[in-house]
Amino acid sequence: MSGGNREILIATIAELLDGVRHVAVGASSPIPAAGAMLRRALNEAAGRPPVRLSILGSVRHNFFTNGGVELFDCAGQGRIDAFFLGGGQIDGEANINLVGAGTYPEVDVRWPGSFGSAYLYYVVPRVILFREEHSPRVFVPKVDFVSAPGVSDPGVYRPGGPHALLTGKGLFDFDKGRRRFSLRSVHPGSDLADITAATGFAFDHAAEPAVTPRPPRPILDLLRTRVLDELSETYPDFAASLRSDMEAAAA
Numbered sequence: 001m002s003g004g005n006r007e008i009l010i011a012t013i014a015e016l017l018d019g020v021r022h023v024a025v026g027a028s029s030p031i032p033a034a035g036a037m038l039r040r041a042l043n044e045a046a047g048r049p050p051v052r053l054s055i056l057g058s059v060r061h062n063f064f065t066n067g068g069v070e071l072f073d074c075a076g077q078g079r080i081d082a083f084f085l086g087g088g089q090i091d092g093e094a095n096i097n098l099v100g101a102g103t104y105p106e107v108d109v110r111w112p113g114s115f116g117s118a119y120l121y122y123v124v125p126r127v128i129l130f131r132e133e134h135s136p137r138v139f140v141p142k143v144d145f146v147s148a149p150g151v152s153d154p155g156v157y158r159p160g161g162p163h164a165l166l167t168g169k170g171l172f173d174f175d176k177g178r179r180r181f182s183l184r185s186v187h188p189g190s191d192l193a194d195i196t197a198a199t200g201f202a203f204d205h206a207a208e209p210a211v212t213p214r215p216p217r218p219i220l221d222l223l224r225t226r227v228l229d230e231l232s233e234t235y236p237d238f239a240a241s242l243r244s245d246m247e248a249a250a251a
Contacts, residue, residue, distance in 0.1 A: 004214075005168065006031060006242060008187055009132070010223060011215035012171055014038040016128055016164055017051070020081035024054040024071055024124075030235040032084040032130055034242075037061070037227045038219070045222070054080070058234040072116055075123045078159070082126040085117055089143040090129060092201030093179045094150025094162040096121075097143035104145045114147035121148040124160040134167035140200040151179050169195050171212055172203065180204060185212040 013035025017023055023036040033055050040051040054071065055061040064070040074080050087096035088111045098114045100107030121127055131138055152158045165172040165181060169190040172181040182204035186195060192209055215223065224246055232239035 004246070005187060005189065007215055007220065007223060007246065008212055009166065009168070010034045010038055010227075011219055012166055012212060013128065013130070014042060014219075016166070017082055017126075020051060020126065021049065022052045022054065022074070022080050023082045024075070024080045025056065025084060027056045029055075029084055029130075030231065030238040030242075031132065032128070033058075033061075033234065034223070034227055034231050036082075037230050038223055041222050041226055042219070055234055060233050061230065068116060072119060075120055078123070080124050082128065082163075083120050083124040084128050084130050085121060085148065086129065086131045087138075087143070087147065089138060089140045090131065090165070091140050091143045091150075092181060092203065094129065094165070094174050094181070095143045095146050096129070096148050096150070097145045098147040099145040101137075101144055107144070118148040120160070121150075121162075122152075122158050122160050126163040127160060128163055129165040130167075131165075132168045134169040134195070134198050136198060136200045139167075139198065150174070151176055169198060170209075183209050185210040187212045188214065 009031055013032055017036060017039040023039070025033045025036055036053050036055070040053060043049065043051050053061045054064060056068070056071065085096055087098050088101060088109070089097035096117065098111050098117055100110040102108035150162050161176060162174040165174065168187070170186045171184045173184050174181050180203065183195065186192060186209045188211060192205060228239050228243050
């Protein structure tokens with residue numbers, strides 16, 4: 001994906017995080033981390049309430065001293081407002097699969113595992129599903145294994161759940177009552193036909209979906225300076241590559 005499109009993803013994440021107090025980001029998540037850093041910077045620039053970041057794997061942007069244990073404690077106490085989850089597979093009811101593809105337990109492809117995804121999916125109010133790749137192998141009719149369910153039966157205590165799905169092609173909202181995604185906007189370079197062909201499940205959409213806006217110049221300037229500098233502490237290679245791509249796109 002080009003640097004310009006990744007700028008759109010990062011800016012969109014920052015917008016989805018508007019109003020949060022505490023954002024947690026798991027390991028190996030540079031784009032969500034950049035979006036959270038941009039949200040914090042925008043709040044500071046506007047004199048709005050500060051945003052606390054907890055980025056696993058970071059020294060500067062993480063106040064935890066015991067890793068995932070404290071993350072889970074904070075989430076259970078209601079002290080984390082937003083988190084990011086992905087998956088090797090995601091289906092139309094927002095179920096995610098982090099175990100593997102194929103008939104469990106004899107899976108054809110093995111992924112890292114569910115870790116604490118089911119727990120966090122239940123207790124964090126604003127879970128943003130993020131997967132840069134948008135293809136039929138990721139967005140399937142039904143996941144082969146449910147690492148974490150998108151919705152729960154009536155009577156199940158669940159303050160958390162899916163808030164939105166962001167991919168390299170578009171932004172979706174999720175309706176928990178209808179157990180269904182709706183396409184909010186299409187990123188530049190994609191269209192409705194492209195997204196429909198790349199998605200294995202049905203979703204709602206307007207006849208002519210909106211186009212995800214490109215970040216305005218003040219946000220781009222903030223992203224290309226402060227945010228990339230902060231991101232380089234945890235993700236130096238990704239930050240350097242993104243900086244190079246952004247410079248090429250701006251030339």
